[in-house]
Amino acid sequence: MSLPIVAIIGRPNVGKSMLVNRLASSQNAIVHDEPGITRDRTYQQAFWRDRDFLVVDTGGLIFDDDTEFLPSIREQAIAALQESQAAIFVVDGQAGPTPADEEIAQWIRQQSIPVLLAVNKCESPEQGIIQAAQFWELNLGEPYPISSIHGNGTGELLDELVNHLPPNAEIPEQPEINIAIVGRPNVGKSTLLNTITGESRAIVSPVSGTTRDAIDMRVERNGKIYRLIDTAGIRKKKNVEYGAEFFGINRAFKAIKRADVVLLVIDAVDGITEQDQKLANRIIEEGRAAVIIMNKWDAVEKDAYTIYEYETHVKDRFYFLEWAEVLFVSALTGKRVEKTLDAIDRAAGEHQRRVSTAVINEVLQEALAWHSPPATRQGKQGKIYYGTQVRIQPPTITLFVNDPKRFNDNYRRYIDRQFREALGFTGTPIRLLWRGKRVREVERTINPATRV
Structure with a gap:
């Protein structure tokens, strides 16, 4: 430091x-x-x-x-x-x-x-x-x-x-990648932090709830600065009493909010639980990039098919998080932990990636050619005029349409899938905003320069 x-x-x-x-x-x-x-x-x-x-x-x-x-x-x-x-x-x-x-x-x-x-x-x-x-x-x-x-x-x-204290030195500011390490109690979050940083930065114990504060640690690699944030284990809300654990979990949620990338740590022996799924939903709601860490891989009895069975299990339980990269590691032995920062780099890069309007509309045209928007019972069909990326972290694309109500959930998922297949965005959620014609007309009265 x-x-x-x-x-x-x-x-x-x-x-x-x-x-x-x-x-x-x-x-x-x-x-x-x-x-x-x-x-x-x-x-x-x-x-x-x-x-x-x-x-x-x-x-x-x-x-x-x-x-x-x-x-x-x-x-x-x-x-x-x-x-x-x-x-x-x-x-x-x-x-x-x-x-x-x-x-x-x-x-x-x-x-x-x-x-x-x-x-x-x-x-x-x-x-x-x-x-x-x-x-x-x-x-x-x-x-x-x-x-x-x-x-x-x-x-x-x-x-x-x-x-x-020494006087302030002129220290050039370097951008940091903020990484929150989250998961249920006793899945190995603190061990993972210690293994990545190479020092005993957090207390590790088999006792559930050892970590309470959100612990920040800076790591530098290949000219990049990473700020790793270890957090308290997050249990079901009904099991948490007011006190140290309550405050620790609140700080864990704040760590997710200020992170660029979230490492969701899963106990490979226990498998993916309902609480893990709720945490994954929290990550998506906050719009954070994510990497799924299947920890304690050394404790799993394996044969030639085990990893494929686990990959299928992860895809089934985290079907809504299919865009996240999955790593099978052992924080205790250090096996494959070195791949974590590489996965973080990829997820962080996609999280702040910007795609030109021309490319977005090429994807839209191809998607529309394969599958036209649905029509209502009255025969009124949805129309997508054009799309443009309006934000990053997470990548957010606005689609200008005649009426958002004419696009059902199935078709919205179809468009989302087409963007994923064409543009990638591995490791990050993407958000699609459906803006109707009336909104555009109001904008045009406020700002005549708004594109039609």
Whole structure:
């Protein structure tokens, strides 16, 4: 990552994620009154005075407990500190210094990195000075009283922080391909992210629901920048209670919306479920390009016909997603994972592809020659005058007709199929907009230059 990094560390439930959201002027980090919500390290961009930097949120540090995810959370926090230029140690001003704070402070003093001590939950400026004074005993320098909720004191904290960060460099902007990795819980999304990036970026566990935040990771290959976004596993709505999982799933849906390409990860052992189909529909509704990843292929018992049987199964269950490329991979062993970025390149290219009006109308003329539009019971036949592509991401084609109501679903699917066969658009949905004559007449009165 090109920007300097600032690690936010501390014990559980002291308000680290709230501070990250305050510094980044966002609501991307999950904030919930429950210890252990944040597990992986997540990055957000921040700015103060003349400095751009990244703040990395980390899970709560506990050194004397190795249950559940705590060892992995420690590894993620240590990794964040190692790649940072500075750190902010967050403590709870209302609780006062605790043995856990003292243990973290002792560990921090052994690190060769500038650390600022932020005493959070100091909502009253007068009382905050008294609360902060208790933390001089941690021997980490001046404690800064702040309120992550209200923003009190964060300006003074940032004024000191930027003194430890390098000045902004002239970094040429490079376009990024945003890739959301989505799927049901425990299908191998985090393992796939780690395998693609070549590092333990996300915590991997057989426990369902390990990933909660949407985790961004940048990868560069052949001069292209990819931003991979690991997301929480998405279960059926009726099974999700309000809390960490609810917030994680909302962030997964937001990740789909801001992605260029979505990797829909399927457990090859379980096969395609109804929930997988609902996720595929969500991708289509958002107009995102997609690649279907059949993961855990190493765990499937195979013979010479297995892959063909699976391909048939995928086509049957994802008949509405037939345009998406399918990869059979093993994120655990790395088999065929290298093909993923190639498939992403193809899908992203088609997602922003533009076709000339002349070519579109050639396809239309041939389609009309093979199959004329249907006629109503009164003998009135539909007419397609011409078509033109009006948008990309996804490719959107407007068809100007005499009356959209005269074109039934079967004929609309026929036209869609003709465009696919002639123009490809592998990896991306295409949208057809049927515009009637009356609309065109209204447009012409508003803008005389509108084409007839």
